[in-house]
Amino acid sequence: MTFSNRLIQWYLENKRDLPWRNTTNPYPIWLSEIILQQTRVAQGLPYYERFIETFPTVFDLANASEEQVLKLWQGLGYYSRGRNLHKTAQIIAFELNGTFPTTYTELLKLKGIGSYTAAAIASFSQKEVVPVVDGNVFRILARYFDVETDISSATAKKEFTALANELIDSKQPDVFNQALMEFGALQCVPKNPNCSICVFKDSCAALQKKKVDLLPIKLKKTKVTERFFNYLVLEDERGHSIIQQRTAKGIWHNLYEFPLIESDKELNEKEVKEKISTTTFLTNELISLKPYDEKSVLHILSHQRLKIRFWELKVEGMLKNGIAREAVKKLPFPIVIFNFIEKNF
Incomplete structure (x- = not known):
């Protein structure tokens, strides 16, 4: 046969x-x-x-x-x-x-x-x-x-x-x-x-x-890049947050995310606060800053290892372009952010 x-x-x-x-x-x-x-x-x-x-x-x-x-x-x-x-x-x-x-x-x-x-x-x-x-x-x-x-x-x-x-x-x-x-x-x-x-x-x-x-033989190894993502989950007096769309080419193009600080290592609270002070997206007074979890979340893609940490930022007044939490849930997110929202929103 x-x-x-x-x-x-x-x-x-x-x-x-x-x-x-x-x-x-x-x-x-x-x-x-x-x-x-x-x-x-x-x-x-x-x-x-x-x-x-x-x-x-x-x-x-x-x-x-x-x-x-x-x-x-x-x-x-x-x-x-x-x-x-x-x-x-x-x-x-x-x-x-x-x-x-x-x-x-x-x-x-x-x-x-x-x-x-x-x-x-x-x-x-x-x-x-x-x-x-x-x-x-x-x-x-x-x-x-x-x-x-x-x-x-x-x-x-x-x-x-x-x-x-x-x-x-x-x-x-x-x-x-x-x-x-x-x-x-x-x-x-x-x-x-x-x-x-x-x-x-x-x-x-x-x-x-x-x-x-x-078998089969595969000699070329995939190079894996390690990246550190710090997502800033803002909350104003109405409970609104800021969401932005990833428009740059690369991973998660056109999906939504919280404001992001990418770093070359894991950051502590003091370092995150210093990074925030150099950004332009936050004009409200910062009331408090703390991580949601003690450890970062490891998210593995085919060519990248992402170490992701979510930070809770409470701010005074109302955020410009703030979005209600119910509206947030209707947007398309990378699964790691979606899972965070399902757990915490």
Whole structure:
């Protein structure tokens, strides 16, 4: 039995019943693929269901405000996905009359759609014979065929795509791609896969050579930056606070936050007060300053470790541009700030 036949047979016996697998409509397929980038199905499924319920068509999504989209996206991370999702919906709705491109090549022209997502949409909705190639596929093929190519190298994507092209079932490319993705998610997992029950246990090269834990090879390490955030939670005589939008490029673009002092180390109360004295946003007299918690909150992103501390600042009079706490809760925030608001507001 060929690799693809055995893989598809495994998939038909073990696949999860997921809503986007029961349609050829490119809108829900595209939506699911964007949500599931860098996200496990268990985490992404509730978001998918909320998006489909709130925006049942691409026109509904296109007509929403970016703020509405980001609020619904809150907690998923990689917020550029949400912004690109919204922009692409507007292009499809208003420039393409609601009709998705039907080919892999045309899909690649849309914002936020790379080769993996384009291949998924094209194969699932149109049965185009184009393989999906991502980290899961690198891992499966590297192990099965004992491929020692460094997956962080410039040539890796081309090499693994060529191999996947040789394996794909031309009669049912959609099922083959789903099977490959599912096999990587459920069976050929990154750490401690249960090879004793694998359908490829007699033919997997890595298993025969005791190299399962060594493959795939990734030599390039991600550089992680450490940053220190001090959020100033102001409260005036009405209980109002100041909220600002992150407009600079980088993490959390267009999300909201409290006034921020970024430092090169953790600050104590005296140091925070000194920093505040050099800022221009606070013209009210400061009554008191204290941290909400003894320790900072560690928030880990893919390339950054953020040490975040929230400071309570009570001020005299009324804040200019102050916002009521109930209004604060309606805005989209990074999840670490949202969790703080849920606990303290």
